Amino acid sequence: MKKKTITRRQLLKDSTVASIGTSLFLNTPMSLWGKKDAPKAKVVLIRDEAVLDERGKPVKSRLDQMLNKALMELTGKTTESEAWKEVLNARDILGIKTNVWRHLGTPEELEALLQEKAQMVGIPADNMSVNDRGILRDPVFRRSTALINVRPMRTHAWSGVGSLLKNYIMFVDRPSDYHPDSCADLAALWSLPHVKGKTRLNILVMLTPLFHGVGPHHYNKKFTWKYNGLLLGFDPVAVDSVGVRIIQAQRKRYFNEDKPLNPPAKHILLADTRHHLGTANPEKIDLVKLGWQGDILI
Protein backbone atom coordinates (compact mmCIF):
# COMPACT_ATOMS: atom_id res chain seq x y z
CA MET A 1 0.00 0.00 0.00
CA LYS A 2 1.42 3.35 -1.01
CA LYS A 3 2.15 5.56 1.95
CA LYS A 4 1.47 9.23 1.56
CA THR A 5 3.17 12.10 3.31
CA ILE A 6 0.61 14.37 4.91
CA THR A 7 2.26 17.53 6.15
CA ARG A 8 0.37 20.37 7.77
CA ARG A 9 1.01 22.26 4.55
CA GLN A 10 -0.81 19.62 2.54
CA LEU A 11 -3.74 19.72 4.93
CA LEU A 12 -3.97 23.43 4.27
CA LYS A 13 -3.73 22.99 0.51
CA ASP A 14 -5.21 19.63 -0.43
CA SER A 15 -8.97 19.37 -0.22
CA THR A 16 -8.96 15.56 -0.44
CA VAL A 17 -7.52 15.16 3.04
CA ALA A 18 -8.13 18.59 4.47
CA SER A 19 -11.56 17.99 5.96
CA ILE A 20 -10.40 15.02 7.98
CA GLY A 21 -6.94 16.22 8.86
CA THR A 22 -7.93 19.66 10.02
CA SER A 23 -10.38 18.22 12.52
CA LEU A 24 -8.11 15.44 13.76
CA PHE A 25 -4.72 17.14 13.68
CA LEU A 26 -5.18 20.86 13.53
CA ASN A 27 -8.01 21.07 16.04
CA THR A 28 -10.18 23.29 13.88
CA PRO A 29 -13.91 22.76 14.28
CA MET A 30 -14.87 22.22 10.64
CA SER A 31 -13.17 22.86 7.35
CA LEU A 32 -14.61 24.58 4.32
CA TRP A 33 -13.86 21.64 2.08
CA GLY A 34 -15.61 18.35 1.41
CA LYS A 35 -18.59 17.16 -0.58
CA LYS A 36 -21.85 18.31 0.93
CA ASP A 37 -23.99 15.70 -0.81
CA ALA A 38 -22.06 12.55 0.15
CA PRO A 39 -23.91 9.94 2.28
CA LYS A 40 -23.25 10.48 5.95
CA ALA A 41 -22.30 8.08 8.72
CA LYS A 42 -24.64 8.48 11.67
CA VAL A 43 -23.12 8.84 15.12
CA VAL A 44 -25.25 9.28 18.22
CA LEU A 45 -23.92 11.10 21.26
CA ILE A 46 -26.09 10.66 24.30
CA ARG A 47 -25.42 12.15 27.75
CA ASP A 48 -27.13 12.01 31.12
CA GLU A 49 -26.08 14.37 33.89
CA ALA A 50 -27.15 11.80 36.52
CA VAL A 51 -25.65 8.64 35.01
CA LEU A 52 -22.83 8.55 37.56
CA ASP A 53 -23.50 8.17 41.28
CA GLU A 54 -21.69 10.09 44.03
CA ARG A 55 -18.75 7.62 43.85
CA GLY A 56 -18.52 8.03 40.11
CA LYS A 57 -19.99 4.59 39.37
CA PRO A 58 -22.49 4.26 36.51
CA VAL A 59 -26.13 3.92 37.56
CA LYS A 60 -27.23 0.89 35.58
CA SER A 61 -30.85 1.96 35.08
CA ARG A 62 -29.84 5.31 33.63
CA LEU A 63 -27.17 3.69 31.47
CA ASP A 64 -29.90 1.36 30.19
CA GLN A 65 -32.07 4.30 29.19
CA MET A 66 -29.16 5.98 27.43
CA LEU A 67 -28.25 2.83 25.54
CA ASN A 68 -31.81 2.17 24.36
CA LYS A 69 -32.53 5.73 23.39
CA ALA A 70 -29.28 6.06 21.45
CA LEU A 71 -29.80 2.76 19.62
CA MET A 72 -33.35 3.67 18.65
CA GLU A 73 -32.03 6.91 17.19
CA LEU A 74 -29.21 5.10 15.40
CA THR A 75 -31.46 2.43 13.88
CA GLY A 76 -34.49 4.63 13.31
CA LYS A 77 -36.69 2.15 15.23
CA THR A 78 -39.34 3.28 17.68
CA THR A 79 -39.02 0.56 20.32
CA GLU A 80 -36.11 -0.87 22.24
CA SER A 81 -36.91 -4.38 21.06
CA GLU A 82 -37.03 -3.43 17.38
CA ALA A 83 -33.79 -1.50 17.70
CA TRP A 84 -31.85 -4.40 19.21
CA LYS A 85 -33.31 -6.82 16.66
CA GLU A 86 -31.95 -4.54 13.96
CA VAL A 87 -28.48 -5.16 15.35
CA LEU A 88 -28.60 -8.77 16.57
CA ASN A 89 -30.65 -11.89 15.93
CA ALA A 90 -31.29 -15.07 17.92
CA ARG A 91 -28.97 -17.17 15.75
CA ASP A 92 -25.97 -14.94 16.36
CA ILE A 93 -22.94 -16.13 18.26
CA LEU A 94 -21.93 -12.91 19.94
CA GLY A 95 -18.53 -11.71 21.09
CA ILE A 96 -18.63 -8.54 23.15
CA LYS A 97 -15.15 -7.07 22.83
CA THR A 98 -14.66 -5.16 26.00
CA ASN A 99 -11.60 -3.49 27.51
CA VAL A 100 -10.11 -4.40 30.87
CA TRP A 101 -7.48 -1.69 31.26
CA ARG A 102 -7.32 -1.47 35.02
CA HIS A 103 -7.37 2.30 35.26
CA LEU A 104 -10.33 2.84 32.94
CA GLY A 105 -12.04 -0.30 31.73
CA THR A 106 -15.43 -0.84 30.17
CA PRO A 107 -17.96 -0.49 33.03
CA GLU A 108 -19.27 -3.88 34.16
CA GLU A 109 -22.78 -2.36 34.23
CA LEU A 110 -22.54 -1.76 30.50
CA GLU A 111 -21.18 -5.26 29.83
CA ALA A 112 -24.10 -6.70 31.81
CA LEU A 113 -26.62 -4.57 29.91
CA LEU A 114 -25.29 -5.72 26.55
CA GLN A 115 -25.62 -9.34 27.63
CA GLU A 116 -29.20 -8.66 28.74
CA LYS A 117 -30.01 -7.09 25.36
CA ALA A 118 -28.58 -10.10 23.57
CA GLN A 119 -30.69 -12.40 25.74
CA MET A 120 -33.73 -10.27 24.98
CA VAL A 121 -33.12 -10.82 21.27
CA GLY A 122 -32.96 -14.57 21.93
CA ILE A 123 -29.25 -15.34 21.99
CA PRO A 124 -28.62 -18.12 24.55
CA ALA A 125 -26.07 -17.45 27.28
CA ASP A 126 -23.64 -20.05 25.94
CA ASN A 127 -23.59 -18.30 22.58
CA MET A 128 -22.26 -15.05 23.95
CA SER A 129 -19.08 -13.99 25.68
CA VAL A 130 -17.54 -10.82 27.08
CA ASN A 131 -13.79 -10.83 26.70
CA ASP A 132 -10.73 -8.71 26.01
CA ARG A 133 -7.27 -10.22 26.32
CA GLY A 134 -8.40 -13.81 25.92
CA ILE A 135 -10.48 -13.46 22.77
CA LEU A 136 -8.22 -15.59 20.59
CA ARG A 137 -8.70 -18.54 22.94
CA ASP A 138 -12.36 -17.87 23.71
CA PRO A 139 -14.53 -20.58 22.07
CA VAL A 140 -17.43 -18.16 21.58
CA PHE A 141 -15.23 -15.54 19.93
CA ARG A 142 -13.63 -18.24 17.78
CA ARG A 143 -16.99 -19.17 16.25
CA SER A 144 -18.60 -15.75 16.54
CA THR A 145 -20.87 -14.40 13.84
CA ALA A 146 -21.37 -11.02 15.48
CA LEU A 147 -19.25 -8.60 17.50
CA ILE A 148 -20.08 -5.63 19.66
CA ASN A 149 -17.11 -3.33 20.20
CA VAL A 150 -17.32 -1.43 23.50
CA ARG A 151 -14.63 0.46 25.38
CA PRO A 152 -13.82 3.78 27.07
CA MET A 153 -12.10 6.64 25.29
CA ARG A 154 -8.63 7.57 26.49
CA THR A 155 -5.45 9.17 25.32
CA HIS A 156 -2.60 6.79 24.58
CA ALA A 157 1.15 7.34 24.81
CA TRP A 158 1.89 5.81 21.42
CA SER A 159 -1.25 5.88 19.27
CA GLY A 160 -2.64 9.22 20.41
CA VAL A 161 -5.88 7.67 21.61
CA GLY A 162 -7.06 4.25 22.66
CA SER A 163 -10.52 4.00 21.19
CA LEU A 164 -12.65 1.70 19.03
CA LEU A 165 -10.18 1.05 16.23
CA LYS A 166 -7.45 0.12 18.69
CA ASN A 167 -9.73 -2.11 20.75
CA TYR A 168 -9.39 -4.87 18.13
CA ILE A 169 -5.62 -5.17 18.61
CA MET A 170 -6.22 -8.24 20.78
CA PHE A 171 -7.45 -10.09 17.68
CA VAL A 172 -3.79 -10.80 16.87
CA ASP A 173 -1.21 -12.86 18.72
CA ARG A 174 1.38 -10.13 18.76
CA PRO A 175 -0.20 -6.70 19.23
CA SER A 176 3.23 -5.09 18.94
CA ASP A 177 3.18 -5.99 15.23
CA TYR A 178 0.70 -3.14 14.88
CA HIS A 179 2.77 -0.61 16.84
CA PRO A 180 5.06 0.72 14.05
CA ASP A 181 4.62 4.33 13.00
CA SER A 182 2.54 5.03 16.14
CA CYS A 183 -0.02 2.33 15.30
CA ALA A 184 -0.72 3.89 11.90
CA ASP A 185 -2.35 0.81 10.42
CA LEU A 186 -4.67 -0.35 13.18
CA ALA A 187 -7.55 -0.31 10.71
CA ALA A 188 -5.96 -3.30 8.98
CA LEU A 189 -7.08 -5.38 11.97
CA TRP A 190 -10.63 -4.96 10.80
CA SER A 191 -9.85 -6.82 7.57
CA LEU A 192 -8.59 -9.95 9.31
CA PRO A 193 -10.66 -12.98 8.26
CA HIS A 194 -11.87 -13.65 11.79
CA VAL A 195 -12.94 -10.01 12.24
CA LYS A 196 -14.07 -8.68 8.89
CA GLY A 197 -17.74 -7.82 8.56
CA LYS A 198 -18.77 -9.09 11.98
CA THR A 199 -19.07 -5.85 13.93
CA ARG A 200 -22.71 -4.94 14.49
CA LEU A 201 -22.31 -2.02 16.87
CA ASN A 202 -19.59 0.27 18.20
CA ILE A 203 -19.92 1.94 21.58
CA LEU A 204 -17.31 4.42 22.70
CA VAL A 205 -17.74 5.01 26.41
CA MET A 206 -17.41 8.69 27.22
CA LEU A 207 -18.51 8.59 30.85
CA THR A 208 -15.15 9.66 32.33
CA PRO A 209 -12.69 9.87 29.43
CA LEU A 210 -8.96 10.29 29.96
CA PHE A 211 -7.82 13.39 28.06
CA HIS A 212 -4.12 13.44 29.00
CA GLY A 213 -1.64 10.92 30.37
CA VAL A 214 1.53 11.03 32.43
CA GLY A 215 4.01 8.40 33.55
CA PRO A 216 4.62 4.85 32.35
CA HIS A 217 1.01 3.84 32.91
CA HIS A 218 -0.31 6.97 31.21
CA TYR A 219 -2.99 7.48 33.81
CA ASN A 220 -3.84 10.05 36.40
CA LYS A 221 -7.40 10.54 37.64
CA LYS A 222 -6.82 14.27 37.54
CA PHE A 223 -6.92 14.03 33.75
CA THR A 224 -10.34 12.40 33.55
CA TRP A 225 -13.59 14.33 33.68
CA LYS A 226 -17.26 13.51 34.01
CA TYR A 227 -18.54 13.85 30.49
CA ASN A 228 -21.36 11.37 31.22
CA GLY A 229 -21.74 10.26 27.61
CA LEU A 230 -21.86 7.35 25.20
CA LEU A 231 -21.09 7.48 21.49
CA LEU A 232 -22.79 4.89 19.31
CA GLY A 233 -22.39 4.17 15.63
CA PHE A 234 -21.98 1.52 12.95
CA ASP A 235 -18.87 3.19 11.53
CA PRO A 236 -15.99 2.88 14.05
CA VAL A 237 -13.92 5.48 12.24
CA ALA A 238 -16.72 8.03 12.43
CA VAL A 239 -17.31 7.34 16.12
CA ASP A 240 -13.59 7.58 16.92
CA SER A 241 -13.34 10.78 14.91
CA VAL A 242 -16.09 12.38 16.99
CA GLY A 243 -14.50 11.08 20.19
CA VAL A 244 -11.14 12.60 19.29
CA ARG A 245 -12.72 15.98 18.66
CA ILE A 246 -14.27 15.92 22.13
CA ILE A 247 -10.92 14.98 23.70
CA GLN A 248 -9.15 17.76 21.79
CA ALA A 249 -11.77 20.26 22.92
CA GLN A 250 -11.35 19.19 26.54
CA ARG A 251 -7.57 19.49 26.27
CA LYS A 252 -7.94 23.00 24.91
CA ARG A 253 -10.35 23.88 27.71
CA TYR A 254 -8.22 22.36 30.47
CA PHE A 255 -4.81 23.57 29.35
CA ASN A 256 -6.17 26.88 28.10
CA GLU A 257 -4.27 26.52 24.82
CA ASP A 258 -4.15 24.25 21.80
CA LYS A 259 -2.46 21.12 23.07
CA PRO A 260 -2.58 18.57 20.28
CA LEU A 261 -2.61 14.88 21.03
CA ASN A 262 0.96 13.67 21.24
CA PRO A 263 1.38 11.76 19.05
CA PRO A 264 -1.55 12.63 16.80
CA ALA A 265 -4.14 9.88 16.34
CA LYS A 266 -3.19 9.41 12.73
CA HIS A 267 -4.50 5.86 12.62
CA ILE A 268 -7.99 7.34 12.56
CA LEU A 269 -7.21 9.48 9.54
CA LEU A 270 -5.49 6.54 7.82
CA ALA A 271 -8.44 4.26 8.60
CA ASP A 272 -10.31 6.54 6.24
CA THR A 273 -7.76 7.60 3.62
CA ARG A 274 -5.59 4.47 3.45
CA HIS A 275 -7.80 1.60 4.59
CA HIS A 276 -11.23 2.95 3.61
CA LEU A 277 -12.82 1.39 6.68
CA GLY A 278 -15.11 4.35 7.32
CA THR A 279 -15.15 8.10 7.39
CA ALA A 280 -13.26 10.40 9.71
CA ASN A 281 -14.51 13.48 7.90
CA PRO A 282 -16.78 15.62 10.12
CA GLU A 283 -18.68 16.76 7.05
CA LYS A 284 -19.59 13.17 6.24
CA ILE A 285 -20.76 12.42 9.77
CA ASP A 286 -24.32 13.01 10.87
CA LEU A 287 -23.81 13.66 14.58
CA VAL A 288 -27.04 13.46 16.59
CA LYS A 289 -26.83 14.83 20.13
CA LEU A 290 -29.31 13.55 22.70
CA GLY A 291 -29.80 14.24 26.40
CA TRP A 292 -27.78 16.58 28.57
CA GLN A 293 -26.18 19.37 26.54
CA GLY A 294 -24.08 21.08 29.26
CA ASP A 295 -20.37 21.51 28.36
CA ILE A 296 -20.90 19.23 25.37
CA LEU A 297 -17.68 20.43 23.68
CA ILE A 298 -18.79 19.50 20.16
Next chain:
Amino acid sequence: MRFPIIFTTIHLLISCCMQAQKSELFVKLPASINGWQQLEEPILHTPETLYDYINGGAELYISYGMQEVISQLYIRQDMEIRVEVFDMGASKNAFGVFSHTRTVDEKNYGQGSQSFTGALIFWKGKYFISIVSNDENELINQTIRKIATELEEQIQDTGPLPAIIRFLPRQGQVKDGFCYFHHYIWLNAYYYITNDNFLNINDQTDAVLAKYGSRDDRHFLLVVQYPSEIEAYQAGKQFFSKYVPQCTSNGVERLEDGTWAGGKVEGSFFMAVFNGPSSETVKNLLNSVISEMYTEN
Protein backbone atom coordinates in the same frame (compact mmCIF):
# COMPACT_ATOMS: atom_id res chain seq x y z
CA MET B 1 1.02 -27.70 23.54
CA ARG B 2 1.61 -27.76 27.29
CA PHE B 3 5.32 -28.66 27.13
CA PRO B 4 6.34 -25.72 24.90
CA ILE B 5 4.43 -23.27 27.13
CA ILE B 6 6.15 -24.56 30.29
CA PHE B 7 9.49 -24.58 28.49
CA THR B 8 8.99 -21.00 27.30
CA THR B 9 8.01 -19.87 30.79
CA ILE B 10 11.09 -21.48 32.36
CA HIS B 11 13.25 -20.01 29.61
CA LEU B 12 11.82 -16.55 30.28
CA LEU B 13 12.37 -16.90 34.02
CA ILE B 14 15.98 -17.95 33.49
CA SER B 15 16.47 -15.06 31.06
CA CYS B 16 14.99 -12.59 33.56
CA CYS B 17 17.26 -13.87 36.35
CA MET B 18 20.29 -13.60 34.10
CA GLN B 19 19.29 -10.14 33.09
CA ALA B 20 18.83 -9.19 36.71
CA GLN B 21 22.35 -10.39 37.47
CA LYS B 22 23.79 -8.50 34.54
CA SER B 23 21.77 -5.40 35.25
CA GLU B 24 23.60 -2.18 35.98
CA LEU B 25 20.54 -0.94 37.82
CA PHE B 26 21.98 -0.65 41.28
CA VAL B 27 19.18 1.15 43.03
CA LYS B 28 18.11 -0.61 46.18
CA LEU B 29 14.47 -0.10 46.80
CA PRO B 30 13.84 -0.37 50.55
CA ALA B 31 11.78 -3.32 51.83
CA SER B 32 9.57 -0.91 53.73
CA ILE B 33 9.27 2.82 53.87
CA ASN B 34 7.05 5.03 55.98
CA GLY B 35 4.96 2.01 56.99
CA TRP B 36 4.53 0.79 53.42
CA GLN B 37 5.67 -2.73 52.55
CA GLN B 38 7.00 -4.23 49.33
CA LEU B 39 4.35 -6.52 47.91
CA GLU B 40 6.80 -8.59 45.88
CA GLU B 41 10.42 -8.71 44.82
CA PRO B 42 11.39 -5.90 42.43
CA ILE B 43 10.77 -6.92 38.82
CA LEU B 44 13.22 -6.17 36.05
CA HIS B 45 11.91 -5.48 32.55
CA THR B 46 13.88 -5.10 29.35
CA PRO B 47 12.65 -3.50 26.11
CA GLU B 48 11.60 -7.00 25.02
CA THR B 49 9.47 -7.68 28.10
CA LEU B 50 8.22 -4.15 28.66
CA TYR B 51 5.27 -4.77 26.28
CA ASP B 52 3.91 -7.33 28.70
CA TYR B 53 4.16 -4.81 31.50
CA ILE B 54 2.83 -1.56 30.01
CA ASN B 55 1.90 -2.66 26.49
CA GLY B 56 1.69 0.28 24.06
CA GLY B 57 3.14 2.61 26.66
CA ALA B 58 6.44 0.77 26.24
CA GLU B 59 7.09 2.39 22.87
CA LEU B 60 7.58 5.84 24.39
CA TYR B 61 10.47 4.63 26.57
CA ILE B 62 11.94 2.43 23.87
CA SER B 63 11.90 5.40 21.48
CA TYR B 64 14.14 7.20 23.98
CA GLY B 65 16.63 4.33 24.22
CA MET B 66 15.44 2.62 27.39
CA GLN B 67 17.78 -0.18 28.53
CA GLU B 68 15.83 -1.66 31.42
CA VAL B 69 13.40 -0.76 34.15
CA ILE B 70 12.94 -2.00 37.66
CA SER B 71 9.45 -1.84 39.14
CA GLN B 72 8.27 -2.25 42.68
CA LEU B 73 4.85 -2.14 44.28
CA TYR B 74 4.41 -0.89 47.84
CA ILE B 75 1.15 -1.40 49.69
CA ARG B 76 -0.47 -0.16 52.86
CA GLN B 77 -4.06 -1.26 53.51
CA ASP B 78 -5.82 -0.77 50.17
CA MET B 79 -3.45 1.94 49.01
CA GLU B 80 -0.61 1.24 46.62
CA ILE B 81 2.40 3.08 45.29
CA ARG B 82 4.26 1.82 42.25
CA VAL B 83 7.88 2.85 41.80
CA GLU B 84 9.62 2.50 38.45
CA VAL B 85 13.26 3.30 37.81
CA PHE B 86 14.13 3.45 34.11
CA ASP B 87 17.74 3.12 33.02
CA MET B 88 17.66 5.19 29.84
CA GLY B 89 21.27 4.50 28.90
CA ALA B 90 22.31 8.18 28.84
CA SER B 91 21.30 11.33 30.67
CA LYS B 92 20.07 12.96 27.47
CA ASN B 93 17.51 10.17 27.12
CA ALA B 94 16.41 10.41 30.75
CA PHE B 95 15.97 14.13 30.29
CA GLY B 96 14.24 13.51 26.95
CA VAL B 97 11.53 11.29 28.37
CA PHE B 98 11.09 13.75 31.24
CA SER B 99 10.79 16.67 28.81
CA HIS B 100 8.21 14.70 26.86
CA THR B 101 5.99 14.45 29.94
CA ARG B 102 6.55 17.48 32.15
CA THR B 103 4.59 20.65 31.73
CA VAL B 104 6.51 22.47 34.46
CA ASP B 105 9.93 21.63 35.87
CA GLU B 106 9.59 22.11 39.62
CA LYS B 107 13.22 21.05 40.20
CA ASN B 108 12.47 19.57 43.62
CA TYR B 109 14.17 16.21 42.99
CA GLY B 110 17.12 15.06 40.93
CA GLN B 111 17.89 17.25 37.93
CA GLY B 112 14.24 18.01 37.24
CA SER B 113 10.89 16.92 38.63
CA GLN B 114 7.16 17.42 38.51
CA SER B 115 4.42 16.35 40.92
CA PHE B 116 0.93 15.43 39.85
CA THR B 117 -2.06 14.23 41.84
CA GLY B 118 -0.66 11.21 43.71
CA ALA B 119 2.35 10.99 41.42
CA LEU B 120 5.86 12.31 40.91
CA ILE B 121 8.37 12.03 38.09
CA PHE B 122 12.01 13.08 38.10
CA TRP B 123 15.27 12.41 36.30
CA LYS B 124 18.85 12.23 37.46
CA GLY B 125 21.84 11.06 35.48
CA LYS B 126 20.72 8.32 33.14
CA TYR B 127 17.66 7.46 35.24
CA PHE B 128 14.04 8.47 34.83
CA ILE B 129 11.88 7.73 37.87
CA SER B 130 8.12 7.47 38.15
CA ILE B 131 6.33 7.12 41.51
CA VAL B 132 2.58 6.71 41.13
CA SER B 133 -0.20 5.92 43.60
CA ASN B 134 -3.74 4.72 43.01
CA ASP B 135 -5.06 7.48 45.26
CA GLU B 136 -4.07 10.77 46.83
CA ASN B 137 -3.87 11.78 50.47
CA GLU B 138 -1.25 13.34 52.70
CA LEU B 139 0.14 9.96 53.77
CA ILE B 140 0.60 8.94 50.16
CA ASN B 141 2.16 12.26 49.19
CA GLN B 142 4.53 12.09 52.16
CA THR B 143 5.59 8.55 51.22
CA ILE B 144 6.08 9.49 47.58
CA ARG B 145 8.38 12.29 48.70
CA LYS B 146 10.34 9.93 50.97
CA ILE B 147 10.81 7.40 48.18
CA ALA B 148 11.95 10.16 45.83
CA THR B 149 14.46 11.43 48.38
CA GLU B 150 15.77 7.89 48.98
CA LEU B 151 16.25 7.23 45.26
CA GLU B 152 17.73 10.64 44.60
CA GLU B 153 20.40 9.99 47.25
CA GLN B 154 21.24 6.57 45.83
CA ILE B 155 21.76 7.95 42.33
CA GLN B 156 24.92 9.94 42.87
CA ASP B 157 25.94 10.81 39.33
CA THR B 158 24.27 13.61 37.49
CA GLY B 159 24.48 13.85 33.72
CA PRO B 160 24.60 16.55 31.09
CA LEU B 161 21.57 17.89 29.25
CA PRO B 162 21.47 17.21 25.51
CA ALA B 163 23.97 19.59 23.92
CA ILE B 164 21.45 20.77 21.34
CA ILE B 165 19.38 22.49 24.05
CA ARG B 166 21.92 25.27 24.36
CA PHE B 167 21.16 26.46 20.83
CA LEU B 168 17.63 27.42 21.78
CA PRO B 169 17.42 31.22 22.03
CA ARG B 170 16.14 32.29 25.45
CA GLN B 171 14.29 35.36 24.27
CA GLY B 172 10.59 34.66 23.76
CA GLN B 173 10.90 31.00 24.79
CA VAL B 174 8.01 29.59 26.82
CA LYS B 175 9.29 28.45 30.22
CA ASP B 176 9.88 24.67 30.22
CA GLY B 177 8.29 24.60 26.77
CA PHE B 178 10.75 22.39 24.96
CA CYS B 179 11.04 18.71 24.25
CA TYR B 180 14.16 16.76 23.27
CA PHE B 181 13.85 13.60 21.14
CA HIS B 182 15.46 11.40 18.52
CA HIS B 183 12.43 9.56 17.18
CA TYR B 184 10.34 11.17 14.46
CA ILE B 185 7.02 10.36 16.16
CA TRP B 186 7.64 13.19 18.64
CA LEU B 187 8.05 15.77 15.88
CA ASN B 188 4.38 16.61 16.40
CA ALA B 189 4.67 17.01 20.17
CA TYR B 190 3.41 20.60 20.22
CA TYR B 191 2.10 21.21 16.73
CA TYR B 192 1.12 18.94 13.88
CA ILE B 193 3.87 19.07 11.25
CA THR B 194 3.73 15.79 9.32
CA ASN B 195 2.58 12.19 9.53
CA ASP B 196 5.87 10.71 8.42
CA ASN B 197 9.62 11.07 8.75
CA PHE B 198 10.57 13.22 5.76
CA LEU B 199 13.22 14.97 7.87
CA ASN B 200 14.85 11.61 8.56
CA ILE B 201 15.04 11.93 12.34
CA ASN B 202 16.46 8.80 13.97
CA ASP B 203 18.71 7.49 16.73
CA GLN B 204 21.69 9.20 15.10
CA THR B 205 20.10 12.64 15.20
CA ASP B 206 19.34 14.95 18.10
CA ALA B 207 16.23 17.07 17.85
CA VAL B 208 14.53 19.66 19.99
CA LEU B 209 11.17 21.32 19.56
CA ALA B 210 10.46 24.52 21.48
CA LYS B 211 7.55 26.90 22.01
CA TYR B 212 7.95 30.64 21.54
CA GLY B 213 5.76 33.71 21.91
CA SER B 214 2.57 34.34 23.81
CA ARG B 215 -0.54 32.17 23.46
CA ASP B 216 -1.84 34.52 20.79
CA ASP B 217 1.22 34.34 18.58
CA ARG B 218 2.59 30.94 19.57
CA HIS B 219 5.23 29.65 17.17
CA PHE B 220 7.49 26.63 17.25
CA LEU B 221 11.19 26.13 16.63
CA LEU B 222 12.64 22.83 15.53
CA VAL B 223 16.40 22.23 15.58
CA VAL B 224 17.86 18.95 14.37
CA GLN B 225 21.52 17.97 14.43
CA TYR B 226 22.53 15.31 11.87
CA PRO B 227 25.69 13.19 11.87
CA SER B 228 26.89 14.96 8.72
CA GLU B 229 26.38 18.12 6.70
CA ILE B 230 25.05 16.18 3.73
CA GLU B 231 22.27 14.70 5.85
CA ALA B 232 21.32 18.16 7.12
CA TYR B 233 21.33 19.40 3.53
CA GLN B 234 19.06 16.55 2.46
CA ALA B 235 16.64 17.28 5.30
CA GLY B 236 16.56 20.93 4.25
CA LYS B 237 15.90 19.93 0.67
CA GLN B 238 12.96 17.80 1.76
CA PHE B 239 11.57 20.61 3.88
CA PHE B 240 11.84 23.21 1.16
CA SER B 241 10.25 20.97 -1.47
CA LYS B 242 7.46 19.56 0.70
CA TYR B 243 6.63 22.33 3.13
CA VAL B 244 7.61 25.72 1.70
CA PRO B 245 8.14 25.10 -2.03
CA GLN B 246 7.66 28.76 -2.93
CA CYS B 247 9.75 30.28 -0.20
CA THR B 248 11.78 33.44 -0.67
CA SER B 249 15.56 33.42 -0.79
CA ASN B 250 15.40 33.72 3.00
CA GLY B 251 13.72 30.30 3.13
CA VAL B 252 10.42 31.71 4.44
CA GLU B 253 6.91 31.37 3.01
CA ARG B 254 3.43 32.50 3.98
CA LEU B 255 1.03 29.57 4.34
CA GLU B 256 -2.63 29.35 3.43
CA ASP B 257 -3.72 29.96 7.03
CA GLY B 258 -1.82 33.26 7.13
CA THR B 259 1.05 31.99 9.28
CA TRP B 260 4.68 31.91 8.24
CA ALA B 261 7.10 29.00 8.11
CA GLY B 262 10.74 28.83 7.16
CA GLY B 263 13.87 26.81 7.45
CA LYS B 264 17.64 26.98 7.29
CA VAL B 265 20.57 24.61 7.03
CA GLU B 266 23.73 25.48 8.93
CA GLY B 267 26.52 22.92 8.80
CA SER B 268 25.14 19.69 10.18
CA PHE B 269 22.06 21.43 11.57
CA PHE B 270 18.63 21.88 10.06
CA MET B 271 16.25 24.27 11.77
CA ALA B 272 12.73 25.41 11.04
CA VAL B 273 10.11 27.73 12.48
CA PHE B 274 6.40 26.96 12.23
CA ASN B 275 3.27 29.02 12.82
CA GLY B 276 5.19 32.29 12.81
CA PRO B 277 3.08 35.45 13.11
CA SER B 278 5.29 37.27 10.60
CA SER B 279 8.12 36.71 8.16
CA GLU B 280 10.42 38.75 10.40
CA THR B 281 9.65 36.61 13.44
CA VAL B 282 10.62 33.46 11.54
CA LYS B 283 13.80 34.94 10.11
CA ASN B 284 14.89 36.46 13.42
CA LEU B 285 14.38 33.23 15.32
CA LEU B 286 16.34 31.21 12.77
CA ASN B 287 19.15 33.75 12.86
CA SER B 288 19.13 33.69 16.65
CA VAL B 289 19.76 29.96 16.64
CA ILE B 290 22.78 30.46 14.42
CA SER B 291 24.04 33.20 16.74
CA GLU B 292 23.71 30.82 19.68
CA MET B 293 25.74 28.22 17.79
CA TYR B 294 28.66 30.57 17.44
CA THR B 295 28.48 31.92 20.97
CA GLU B 296 31.03 30.55 23.40
CA ASN B 297 29.28 28.99 26.37
